[in-house]
Amino acid sequence: MAVVSKAGDKIKIYFNHPVDNSVATAVPAVYSTHISDTVVAYINRAKYTLDIAMYNFSYSTSYADIAGAVNDALARGVQVRWIYDGSSSNSGLSHLNAAIPTLGSPTSQGYGIMHNKVVIIDAYSADPDDAVVYTGSMNWSAQQFNTDFNNVVFLQDSAIARAYTNEFNLMWGSTGATPNAANAKFGPDKNDLGLHNFYIDGHQVELYFSPSDNTNSHIINTINSANTDLYFGMYSFTYQADATAIMNRKNAGVYVAGIDDSFSDSYSPYGTFTSGLGSNFISYNGTGIYHNKFVIIDPSDACSDPMVETGSHNWSLSANTQNDENAVVIHSDTVANIYYQSFYSNFYAFGGTLLPQPGCVTSVKETTQTGNMLMVYPNPSSDVFNIAYALSSTAPVSISVTNLYGQIVKTVVKNEVQQAGKHVYSFEPPVAGVYFVHCAMGGQHYTSKLIRVD
Numbered sequence: 001m002a003v004v005s006k007a008g009d010k011i012k013i014y015f016n017h018p019v020d021n022s023v024a025t026a027v028p029a030v031y032s033t034h035i036s037d038t039v040v041a042y043i044n045r046a047k048y049t050l051d052i053a054m055y056n057f058s059y060s061t062s063y064a065d066i067a068g069a070v071n072d073a074l075a076r077g078v079q080v081r082w083i084y085d086g087s088s089s090n091s092g093l094s095h096l097n098a099a100i101p102t103l104g105s106p107t108s109q110g111y112g113i114m115h116n117k118v119v120i121i122d123a124y125s126a127d128p129d130d131a132v133v134y135t136g137s138m139n140w141s142a143q144q145f146n147t148d149f150n151n152v153v154f155l156q157d158s159a160i161a162r163a164y165t166n167e168f169n170l171m172w173g174s175t176g177a178t179p180n181a182a183n184a185k186f187g188p189d190k191n192d193l194g195l196h197n198f199y200i201d202g203h204q205v206e207l208y209f210s211p212s213d214n215t216n217s218h219i220i221n222t223i224n225s226a227n228t229d230l231y232f233g234m235y236s237f238t239y240q241a242d243a244t245a246i247m248n249r250k251n252a253g254v255y256v257a258g259i260d261d262s263f264s265d266s267y268s269p270y271g272t273f274t275s276g277l278g279s280n281f282i283s284y285n286g287t288g289i290y291h292n293k294f295v296i297i298d299p300s301d302a303c304s305d306p307m308v309e310t311g312s313h314n315w316s317l318s319a320n321t322q323n324d325e326n327a328v329v330i331h332s333d334t335v336a337n338i339y340y341q342s343f344y345s346n347f348y349a350f351g352g353t354l355l356p357q358p359g360c361v362t363s364v365k366e367t368t369q370t371g372n373m374l375m376v377y378p379n380p381s382s383d384v385f386n387i388a389y390a391l392s393s394t395a396p397v398s399i400s401v402t403n404l405y406g407q408i409v410k411t412v413v414k415n416e417v418q419q420a421g422k423h424v425y426s427f428e429p430p431v432a433g434v435y436f437v438h439c440a441m442g443g444q445h446y447t448s449k450l451i452r453v454d
Contacts, residue, residue, distance in 0.1 A: 019344075115324060155200060222297060
């Protein structure tokens with residue numbers, strides 16, 4: 001089942017180490033040394049509810065006062081709930097107002113860690129624009145903000161915020177303000193809540209929680225979708241199945257490069273990559289740690305299905321079977337390129353080089369300021385799409401629609417000479433999914449992605 005939110009939602013991404021905007025295709029990636037200020041700014045927006053599930057929170061005056069912002073939220077009447085990992089120090093919790101309820105994860109044998117880094121703001125506000133989710137790889141400590149390599153994602157979307165809230169409530173043991181430790185479910189005790197597909201800003205976003213959702217199988221599906229190029233950045237890469245899947249894509253002709261942290265050097269994927277990728281693989285052993293957890297699929301080929309998988313989920317057995325984790329897969333050529341700008345910068349900073357890969361570019365294009373234009377709307381849609389374009393002069397036109405496998409679903413126009421002006425055709429996809437509109441007109445070629453939802 002797919003869920004479409006009721007508001008015009010947004011996806012914002014930040015990196016705490018330099019990015020290289022020279023490889024941007026549309027939107028420049030954002031490098032910020034003040035991500036903690038951004039976190040505080042979002043917390044300050046909370047009107048009704050603020051749920052935090054954070055693996056580790058260490059207070060420091062070297063970054064913005066998150067504890068103070070949370071205390072201020074409580075003071076203005078916001079319901080605040082906080083889940084933390086019971087085996088981590090979480091020294092910053094002592095700076096919270098004592099009236100804020102908190103719950104630690106189990107420390108018993110057989111349970112891993114509560115490894116999420118999640119903030120959920122106003123999930124059930126009557127105004128869906130209020131709802132925001134923070135996720136990514138960054139814990140809240142001076143080293144994580146200032147030294148280690150991390151990425152964070154803010155999703156402004158009521159539907160996905162409610163899905164995160166449902167998962168939070170499982171661990172909280174209650175839907176109310178006070179936790180119910182006797183009813184709380186962590187790790188293997190949780191069940192799959194079933195909501196995995198969302199549409200945010202016109203992009204499909206998949207959401208998976210560990211261990212209930214067999215997240216690694218979806219990560220492997222993501223890897224297997226690569227057609228042109230694949231780049232991974234991973235702190236703990238110990239799962240050989242993922243390494244094998246990546247090498248299978250490389251052996252199929254996909255260009256592959258990756259970074260992991262030296263923490264992973266003693267595990268089998270390290271040997272797989274040093275022999276199989278050569279100089280296209282870097283194990284980071286510099287200052288701090290390489291703490292990202294992402295894979296970028298086909299950023300060079302928007303006619304494929306470019307996507308990024310990120311979140312708290314390392315590629316390890318414990319992340320998949322024991323820990324509380326979250327992972328999102330964002331289907332977007334823009335987001336894929338944003339992450340590529342970060343990866344590219346890191347890879348070169350660590351002494352590597354990358355080869356540019358051929359591909360195609362999608363989205364609305366113009367040949368001149370008043371030239372030909374292709375538009376597909378509404379997008380996404382559960383019904384009929386309009387394929388519209390304007391010709392600046394008489395020209396031959398061909399339009400076809402293909403599925404993800406490149407199979408033609410419909411030929412809309414076949415080599416027809418058309419007059420200057422606006423032209424509109426309708427198209428109803430046969431089933432839900434991702435499609436591509438290919439248009440040749442006036443000697444120019446255009447491609448636009450559309451998404452049909454149920």
